[in-house]
Amino acid sequence: MTAMARYDYYSDRKILNIDYKYLAEGLAVAKRRRLRSVAIRRLAAPTPRIHRVDLEPIRNQTWIRVLELDSLVSGREKVVLENIDALYSLRHLRSLDLAAMPVDLGQFSELTTLNIELRAQHMPDLGSSPIETVTVMNGPENTLGPLTRVKTLRSLQILGSTLSSLDGFEKLKTLRFLRLTGSPRVTDAYPISRCRQLQELNVEACPRLLDWSSLRAHPALQTLFLAELQSLSFVPSLPKLERFSFWDCKDNDLSPLFRCKHFKQAWFHPSRKRYSHTRAEFDEYLERLESRRKRAASK
Numbered sequence: 001m002t003a004m005a006r007y008d009y010y011s012d013r014k015i016l017n018i019d020y021k022y023l024a025e026g027l028a029v030a031k032r033r034r035l036r037s038v039a040i041r042r043l044a045a046p047t048p049r050i051h052r053v054d055l056e057p058i059r060n061q062t063w064i065r066v067l068e069l070d071s072l073v074s075g076r077e078k079v080v081l082e083n084i085d086a087l088y089s090l091r092h093l094r095s096l097d098l099a100a101m102p103v104d105l106g107q108f109s110e111l112t113t114l115n116i117e118l119r120a121q122h123m124p125d126l127g128s129s130p131i132e133t134v135t136v137m138n139g140p141e142n143t144l145g146p147l148t149r150v151k152t153l154r155s156l157q158i159l160g161s162t163l164s165s166l167d168g169f170e171k172l173k174t175l176r177f178l179r180l181t182g183s184p185r186v187t188d189a190y191p192i193s194r195c196r197q198l199q200e201l202n203v204e205a206c207p208r209l210l211d212w213s214s215l216r217a218h219p220a221l222q223t224l225f226l227a228e229l230q231s232l233s234f235v236p237s238l239p240k241l242e243r244f245s246f247w248d249c250k251d252n253d254l255s256p257l258f259r260c261k262h263f264k265q266a267w268f269h270p271s272r273k274r275y276s277h278t279r280a281e282f283d284e285y286l287e288r289l290e291s292r293r294k295r296a297a298s299k
Contacts, residue, residue, distance in 0.1 A: 005019065006018070006019050006021075006022040006025060006026060007019065007022065007025070007026040007029055007030075009033075013037065014035065014036075014037055015035070015037035015038065015039055015066065015068070016029065016030040016033070016035050016037070016038055016039070017039045017041050018030070018038060018039065018040055018041065019041065019042060020040050020041070020042060020051065020053045020072065023040060023053075023054070023055075023057045023058065024057035026038070027057055027058065027061055031061070031063060036063060036064065036065040036066060037064075037065065037066035037067075037068075037095075038064055038066070038067055038068070039067075039068035039069075039071065039097075040053070040067075040068070040069055040072060041068075041071045041072065042071070042072065051072065051078070051079045051080065052080045052082060053072060053079060053080065053081050053082065054082045054083055055081060055082065055083045055084055055086040055087060056082070056083040056086050057086075058086050058087065058089075058090070059083070059086035059089050060089045061089075061090065062089070062090060062091055062092050063092075064090050064092070064093060065092060065093065065094045065095065066093075066094065066095040066096075067087075067090065067093060067095070067096050067097070068096075068097040069096075069097060069098055069099070069101060070097040070098055070099040070115065070116075070117060071099070072099065072101075079101070081101060081102075084101075084102070084103065087103060087107070088104070088107040088108075090108070091108075091109065091110070092110055093108050093110060093111055094110055094111060094112050094113060095111070095112065095113035095114075095115075096108065096111060096113070096114055096115070097115040097116070098114075098115070098116045098117070099116070099117040099119075100117060100118065100119045100121050103124070104124070104127075105124050105125065105126050105127060105129060106125060106126065106127020106128065106129065107127070108127075108129050109128070109129060109130075110129075110130070111129040111130070111131055112129075112130055112131055112132045112133065113131070113132070113133045113134075114126070114131055114133070114134045114135070115134075115135040115137075116134075116135070116136055116137070117136075117137040117138055118136060118137070118138050118139055118140055118143070119138050121140070122140060122142050123136070123139065123140065123142055123143045123144075123145065123146045123147065124146065125146050125149075126146050126147070126149070126150050129150075130152050131150050131152060131153060132152050132153060132154045132155065133153075133154065133155040133156075134147065134150075134153060134155070134156050134157070135156075135157040135159065136156075136157065136158050136159065136161070137159045137160055138159075138160050138161070139158050139160065139161035139162070139163065140161070140162055141162050141163060141164065143158065143161055143163060144163070144166070144167070144168040144169065145168065147168070147172070148168040148169075148171040148172060149171075150172075151173075151174065152174060153172055153174055153175055154174055154175060154176045154177065155175075155176060155177040155178075156172070156175060156177070156178050156179070157178075157179040157180075157181075158179070158180050158181070158183065159179070159181050159182060160181065160182035160183070161182065161183045162183075162185065163183050163185060163186055164185040164186065165186065165188065165191075166186055166188065166189070166190075166191040166192060167191055168191065169191035169192050169194065169195055170191045170194035170195070172195050173195075173196075173197065174197060175195045175197065175198055176197060176198060176199045176200065177198075177199065177200045178192065178195070178198060178200070178201050178202070179201075179202040179203075180202070180203050180204075180206060180209075181202075181203070181204045181205045181206070182204075182205045182206075183205075183206045183209070184205070184206065184207055184208065185208070186206055186208060186209050187208045187209060188209075188211075189209055189211065189212050189214055189215070190214040192214075192215075193214040193215050193218060196218070196219060196220060197220050198218070198220055198221060199220050199221060199222045199223065200221075200222065200223040200224075201221060201223070201224050201225070201226075202223075202224075202225045203225065203226050203227060204225070204227040205227065206227075206228075207228065209228075210228055210229055210230040210250060211229075211230050211231075212226060212229050212230075212231075212234060213231070213233065213234050215234050215238070216234040216237045216238075217237045217238070217239070218238055219239065219240070220240060221238050221240060221241055222240050222241060222242050222243065223241075223242065223243040223244075224238070224241060224243070224244045224245075225244075225245045225246065226246050227246065227247045227248070228246070228247060228248045228250070229246060229248075229249060229250070230249075230250045230251060231249070231250070231251045231253065231256075232246075232249055232251075232253065232254065232256040232257060233253075233256050234256075235256050235257065235260060236256050236259040236260050238260075239262070240262065241260065241262055241263070242262055242263060242264045242265065243263075243264060243265040243266065244257075244260070244263065244265075244266045245265075245266060245267050245268060245269075246268050247268065247269060247270075248272075249268070249275070252272075252274045252275050252276055253276050254268075254275050254276050254277040254282065255276055255277065257277075257282060257285070258277070258282075258285055261289070263286060263289055266282075266286060267279075268282070
């Protein structure tokens with residue numbers, strides 16, 4: 001087997017992909033090249049239905065800052081992790097990618113970034129790690145519980161979930177960025193509105209989450225994308241909103257947009273015939289806002 005099939009360097013990300021069967025060899029290469037990022041994957045084919053991944057070679061490799069394990073699990077194949085406690089020796093690990101693996105995240109005292117695909121598993125407890133950025137894929141009903149106990153969380157993405165409620169978001173006092181997609185059971189946005197430091201909100205594929213009136217007068221929102229919403233009436237009340245976009249406004253009334261004075265970027269698509277105003281009319285309004293800003297700056 002060639003070295004290329006055993007490990008592969010991605011120069012744009014400065015990360016070495018290592019086939020799990022050649023982990024010790026790949027780690028030696030990464031250390032020799034003074035890399036800090038490693039992804040353990042399945043590069044060689046064919047592969048068995050059951051993969052036994054021995055993590056012992058990673059023990060005490062404290063130079064590793066970024067570790068990706070998420071691609072080990074795919075389809076119906078089963079992964080058995082052996083010597084999983086070796087991970088806990090990576091005391092300077094800053095970023096970890098996982099997929100449906102029984103890892104005690106509280107063991108990583110310097111972890112700041114977590115990307116995790118849960119599938120049918122529960123969201124694990126995050127302990128006292130200083131985590132700032134979390135991406136959850138295929139989150140179950142209990143996804144929010146452990147996250148609400150993280151006091152340092154600034155960025156959260158939930159990409160697909162069976163959540164029926166957003167209760168608990170109000171506890172995320174430090175959250176600045178939220179992306180919520182593929183959560184068709186959620187109906188009430190109020191808990192998000194209590195994240196008073198939230199600066200950017202992106203919501204898509206949540207068809208029952210239409211009433212955003214609870215965001216009225218939110219003090220910090222600067223960037224907002226709502227794929228679908230019932231009404232735009234709350235938008236002019238957002239004092240710091242500069243970038244706003246949407247796909248479908250159900251009540252068809254776009255007049256609130258023409259009362260927004262702080263827009264720097266804004267758009268909607270498509271321009272539906274049932275809307276009260278056309279896209280061209282709105283673009284003209286944005287041009288007038290920009291002209292006023294330039295005249296004010298020149299004085």
